[in-house]
Amino acid sequence: MFSVFKKKPVTQAPEGLIDVRALIAASTLPSHLRLAEAYFQNMSLASGEFRKPFMGAEAVQLVPLLGVMLSHLRFHSGVRILDFGCGTGWLSQSLALMGAEVVAVDPSATALRLAEANTLSRYPELKGRIRYCEFDGEHLDVEDGQIDRVVCMDSFHHVPNPDVILREFGRVLANDGRAVFSEPGENHSRSAESQHAMRTFGVIENDIVLADIWPLAQRAGFKELKVAPYAVPPLLSLQEFDDLRSRARAKATMNKLFTDVYSSLPTGGRQFVLMKDEPARDSRFRDGLAAHLTAKTFSDGPLLKIDLVARNTGTTTWRPSGQTAGSVNVGLITRGPGGDWDYEFRRYRSIPAQVHPGEVTTVTLTIAKSEFEGRELYADLVAEQVIWFGQNGAAPIRVF
Ligand SMILES: C[S@@+](CC[C@H](N)C(=O)[O-])C[C@H]1O[C@@H](n2cnc3c(N)ncnc32)[C@H](O)[C@@H]1O
Incomplete structure (x- = not known):
């Protein structure tokens, strides 16, 4: 062979x-x-x-x-x-x-x-x-x-x-x-x-x-x-391409692909x-990033206190909060009466350590209500320079 x-x-x-x-x-x-x-x-x-x-x-x-x-x-x-x-x-x-x-x-x-x-x-x-x-x-x-x-x-x-x-x-x-x-x-x-x-x-x-x-x-x-x-897969006819969907019919197309690769x-x-070793699977990559968020809010006069519980429901580890690529931070997001979203409203670097799949982290945030007056308040996680978790699955949760 x-x-x-x-x-x-x-x-x-x-x-x-x-x-x-x-x-x-x-x-x-x-x-x-x-x-x-x-x-x-x-x-x-x-x-x-x-x-x-x-x-x-x-x-x-x-x-x-x-x-x-x-x-x-x-x-x-x-x-x-x-x-x-x-x-x-x-x-x-x-x-x-x-x-x-x-x-x-x-x-x-x-x-x-x-x-x-x-x-x-x-x-x-x-x-x-x-x-x-x-x-x-x-x-x-x-x-x-x-x-x-x-x-x-x-x-x-x-x-x-x-x-x-x-x-x-x-x-x-x-x-x-x-x-x-x-x-x-x-x-x-x-x-x-x-x-x-x-x-x-x-x-x-x-x-x-x-x-x-x-x-x-x-x-x-x-x-x-x-x-x-190979760098450039060959072009297939529509019939050959459709045949790939069926195990029985795919054989002729696979043979053609094989012949192409083999001859080159x-x-x-x-x-x-x-x-070297197995690559780390973590929040520097968007694949497998998912969270389930729940929040409880408490009014304290002019302040709003938010207890946010984030469970890692994905398959990769979250890196601790910070500024570098893949650091997982908490974002507060606002939405105006006209439906405009402000994703840059607030960032909190509140997750101190790695969070592995299945683990939970709890974050407490405090914010003056006047800061988002007249707007709805949402929370989400962001893997910095990678993706908002909401873009990868569940939407941000509304907290106020
Ligand atoms: C064909 S060029 C490719 C340059 C560049 N990587 C590109 O894609 O345009 C080959 C390069 O290898 C470098 N080179 C030659 N001998 C080398 C060596 N012993 N160690 C490292 N680089 C070498 C040359 O100076 C040259 O820049």
Whole structure:
């Protein structure tokens, strides 16, 4: 049976082809790093590279690959991402725009300088959100466990020392971290384009063989490797699509999908994820967030006292109250006589500790009645920068 993990016998490159393994063996780390720098030395901000992922027609291939990467990144606002081999920095910039804290790493000082200048000229508001780090080829300038995700977009196949790099990824990633790769496939070094690049510039255009990567990744502390079989599913006829609803009729369509994936395996790229421990399931993600709220109110002269009881009826843990992404806070919301809602009326950071599924937390709030005079008062929970619980299920409860 075909297995992407089955090791293939190592064969020499045919006569006349540059053997990438020989190229790696012949080059030193400093000379490799110099080549990375040389590539960017004559580049300016006018280069099409800075319009990535919408760099001409290449976008047709690149954007779906980006989609696969983002789909498996388990992104949340505030996530700490290391963009390995960031080049002109388009991915770092995009991730920062999405709300990540980014460390952009590349051996080319010129690439980093251009990347920073480009991002700041377009998005001055991202100042301080991306740290640009020159890479010495072996050591990432990051403390142990301080990164949640690593992304490698077309960079890992350029390194001469994948074992060292994977060990560094394992070191800098937090326990529930993951590294997401979008790289070429297992025959990459033999393609005409790669041969041209290796012959003309001496750069490494390595094959990405998952069977070789997995043992190195395990030694680096990763517990799982998962592969996305394709980036762009084929189009089905309406009949084939409808057949998927019936187990009996779906077989022909599934065969077609399988044939499609199977035939692209040898030549296609490799989108894969290396995972350390099981990822935390908590309120930084909207999936599984649900609450049952009840409230008792007491009038005390001009004041209204509210005892709010919140039960975690979902499947994920609520993070304690605070300002960071996924902190669960209590929100008081008002609604005017005309039906207008004010969701920003009041926030209370009143949940001091994690609340696991099935657990209950009680919060006491006091508010002057004059503050919402003439308006209805509601309560809800909010996972900051993620979602209001009311958007995920039950509506806010009316308290006054
Ligand atoms: C094909 S470019 C991809 C750049 C960027 N990720 C993108 O998607 O546009 C490859 C990048 O890998 C970087 N690179 C080359 N050797 C590297 C190494 N040993 N470690 C890290 N990055 C390296 C290059 O400087 C370059 O920026």
